[in-house]
Amino acid sequence: MPLTTSEIRYLLTRLWPRPALTVAFIWAWSLWRRHHQACAANAHRKRRSHMQLLWLPPVMQEVFGLIGM
Numbered sequence: 565m566p567l568t569t570s571e572i573r574y575l576l577t578r579l580w581p582r583p584a585l586t587v588a589f590i591w592a593w594s595l596w597r598r599h600h601q602a603c604a605a606n607a608h609r610k611r612r613s614h615m616q617l618l619w620l621p622p623v624m625q626e627v628f629g630l631i632g633m
Contacts, residue, residue, distance in 0.1 A: 567575075
């Protein structure tokens, strides 16, 4: 039975040598990922806190300066 295109692709990707990862690359990727996660968490907290303030009664929105936004 002949090999299918998918099987050939699979074999080529599994047998093709991959470049070795350096310690510097691993640290750089880890630092980038932690920075990205921190930025995403801050944006999430900022968005959630702003949404919570919008549910306040109009009198309290005036106190927080949210009227007219």
